[in-house]
Amino acid sequence: MIEACSVDTVRAAEQPLLDAGLGDLLMRRAARGLARECERQLRLTTPDGALRGTTAVLLVGSGNNGGDGLWAGSFLRARGVAVTAVLTGSRVHEDGLAALRAAGGSVLRLSDHDDAAHRRNADLPDSVAAAGPVGVDQAVSLMASAHLVVDAVLGTGASGGLRGAVAELVAAFHDRAPEQGRGTGQRTPRVVACDLVSGVSGDTGEAPEPLLRAHATVTFGAAKTGHVVSPGEQVTGELTVVPIGIEDRLGDAAVHRLEAQDVLAAWPRPGATDTKYSRGVLGVVAGAPSYPGAAIMCTQAAVNAGAGMVRFLGDSTARAMVLARSPEVVCSDDQPWDVHVQAWLAGPGVVGDESQAARVQAVIEAKEPAVLDAGALDAAARSVADARLGPHKVLTPHAGELSQIFEWLHGFGLCDAAVERSDIEAAPLHWAREAARLTGATVLLKGATTVIASPVGDAASSSGAGECLCLSVGDASPWLATAGSGDTLAGILGTVLAHVAEHPQALAGLGDWARGAGRWAAAAALGAGLHALASRVRGESPVPPSVLAENVRAVLTRP
């Protein structure tokens, strides 16, 4: 599990040490960790793994993030790396700069188009003014020919993205070296970000372009929210958290990130005395004449994920198709109020069919927990006009569907404005939280990183004020972006909900937050985690949903 913290939480943990005059020590520890990762990346670029003869360019901003970069540069210089710092601001961390100079590093100053005017206007300190000017084009060439580029422009003290000449520089670098073979091998330059990719918000993960996409990011004390949610996560590369001595002082995490081992350890497995009922019965309302496949895929996924029993409600054609693929599913044309289940899944493929729409409505109103997916989302949003849903109802929109939900909520006067899909993609965690707050439901927002926001404590009450529990799940194969993936996810989610409904403490091992109302968000994250693992069973290859449903069993097989 990665416990990602807000910037304020990290600052609060640092403050007593800064007050005690230990700021330099913290920075030195941070810089040592950064230098270690830089060395590792540099060794990847040479045939014999030697550092001598390698070159590093540091992009250095005006704050402490730049200070970390300069100190790390001085350590690299001592190991024989040729280091050039390019100062991007009108101020600089003076001790770090002195350390780099003393170690024999070169220092340049990024100039804009009118360098003389820039110097006059910026009123540069002597240390910065003494550095030779370098234009954007020249700096791009320096970066492109280096073995390593260190991004130490902006860290946790930044507001907004890169601006001015350094923004031009980063954009031009990416134009010149598109992707640089990133993630595929060891081509140079490797890019290491100090603390955060400059411009990424530590608290929201917002990542306004231009950005220097990193192969690796080294952060200090704790991961930040921006490392574990989209779009920040997608530019972060491999994340290393370097301890700097504040770890015991950290407050609560802002986002709990489930990793593969957490999912496998927490996945509910039957005990010797379990029965099909004690393991959890999942009722499914899915499929319609125009989308029969959705019913097949979600029931198949639920069966393979280990549901005690899957009960499918639908018309005779859909029932015949479901049974042909999964004979273990119990099929009927009953109404939800006539059958006993521990949890529901409603919505996949339910389009333009009145009897299924009526069943969906009954599921929304039922007391049992439910996954409300695809065709159930609009009805769920409409129902909020009458009553908030509660964290045991799990909404599973992608960004476009969430935008639609906000449109309904706006129509009912429950939020100030509609929210565009692009806004949601730019700040998914923020909008998932907002949706959870407004609907009272657990919201699982699909995307490159899946985020889950759930109202807990007071927020679960009718007022909607109070805390929101946030989780994230990553590492899904990009091949998952295919029609039907959502249906398999929904089936897996329903299976966990049914189990957790029967065993409220089942996921408590994940952390205290997974108890009480938090168990629904934990269940959602677990389901998304299993889905991601199933997408990678055969490495990076196409994974059609019916194959994914099969893969689920392979993931859960214990040797």
Ligand SMILES: NC(=O)C1=CN([C@@H]2O[C@H](COP(=O)(O)OP(=O)(O)OC[C@H]3O[C@@H](n4cnc5c(N)ncnc54)[C@H](O)[C@@H]3O)[C@@H](O)[C@H]2O)[C@@H](O)CC1
């Ligand atoms: N506080 C501490 O004890 C530690 C801090 N560390 C480092 O310090 C960093 C935070 O340092 P700072 O608070 O100085 O913040 P930054 O280094 O992020 O720098 C922010 C500075 O840049 C300017 N700025 C803000 N937004 C900008 C933008 N969009 N474009 C251009 N300039 C902008 C501001 O004037 C501010 O002075 C962390 O990210 C980490 O790298 C580490 O050394 C570990 C210890």
Ligand SMILES: [K+]
């Ligand atoms: K940075």
